[in-house]
Amino acid sequence: GTVRELLQTEQPTWSFEFFPPKDDAGEAQLWTALRQLEQLRPSFVSVTYGAGGSTREGTVSMTERIATDTTMLPLAHLTAVDHSTAELRHVVSRLAAVGVRNLLALRGDPPGADPQAEWVAHPEGVRHAAELVELIKGIGDFCVGVAAFPERHPRSPDLEFDTDMFVAKCRAGADFAITQMFFRVEDYLRLRDRVAARGCDVPLIAGVMPVTNARQITRIVELSGQAFPTELADRFAELDGDTPEHKRAVRAYGVEVATDMCRRLVAEGVPGIHFITMNRSTATREVFQALARADALSGAARPPR
Ligand code: FAD
DSSP: OOHHHHHHHSSSEEEEEEOOOSSHHHHHHHHHHHHHHHTTOOSEEEEOOOSSTHHHHHHHHHHHHHHHHSSSOEEEEEEOTTOOHHHHHHHHHHHHHTTOOEEEEEOOOOSSSOTTSOOOOOTTSOSSHHHHHHHHHHHSSOEEEEEEOTTOOTTSSSHHHHHHHHHHHHHTTOSEEEEOOOSOHHHHHHHHHHHHHTTOOOOEEEEEOOOOSTTHHHHHHHHHOOOOOHHHHHHHHHHOOSSHHHHHHHHHHHHHHHHHHHHHHHHTTOSEEEEEOTTOOHHHHHHHHHHHHTTOOOSSOOOOO
8 A cells, every 4th residue: 555545545544653762761761662552453554764873774774674564655765865866776676675655755954963063965875855755766666755833944944945855855756755753733734825825726634742741841942843832742741840749740641642633633633643652652542542532533543442
């Protein structure tokens, strides 16, 4: 199956994102989460592509294991960072050889911790995600997704430029897009309107991350370059504290916020919702259960009894 087909038959699609673990403990935690979330029968699960080294191997081996050992459909992320086009072709063929037909084509960020570091393309590589889409489509019959940014990519001068570049990326052959996580439904809806106004109908799957601890918020802002609404940050800060009760209250609020967002997105006719799980299952399952109680779930994804 492909994500493209699922977007036509399951509305909305429900999907979960994981990252390749760095050690044995991480591996065990990941597989516990994957097995628990498998019971929710997601439309597909995605595996991110690391900044370099062993986690990149991890993307290939993890998607392979998902394809062969589970009932779930894998989507492999791929970035252009530090790869020549020959290397990119090689990674795509390896993924194809293990049965992966769905890829998320990303430019990636410059390696290293500095989020402001200048992006430099590999001398024999690609400069933008659009070129990676074309490269993958030229290799074979893949279903290819791209990234979208409700509040614009941090490097785009303004929303109009960002949307023009996004639409160009779709016209390069993308079948669907997944958004960066966002916390205001309005930002997603405005992106959808800007894209539609340009005559582009590529489905925009919404990226959602349930916040599970208050300290995560700073990191979210750093990593995504997206703003975190002040009123939400204030409420999380109020609930936060050192006791287990405080931690539970923060988690519960995080689940409530994510559930509310999903409900509104479903009501707005979103084609899919993609949960960033951080390789844990509890928060996502709680959101699912809350949605099931509100009867907002449709399609193949259903929580277990
Ligand atoms: P692009 O589409 O190339 O855009 C990057 C910037 O260049 C934008 O500002 C865009 O407007 C501009 N631009 C594009 N085309 C042109 C052009 N022709 N001329 C001038 N400017 C142009 N990173 C990882 O390392 N691994 C992952 O697994 C990963 N998964 C992600 C999943 C999702 C859903 C999202 C939203 C992001 C993910 N990222 C991941 C982060 C992503 O790699 C970065 O945000 C990166 O900086 C942008 O990637 P892109 O594919 O959107 O780039």
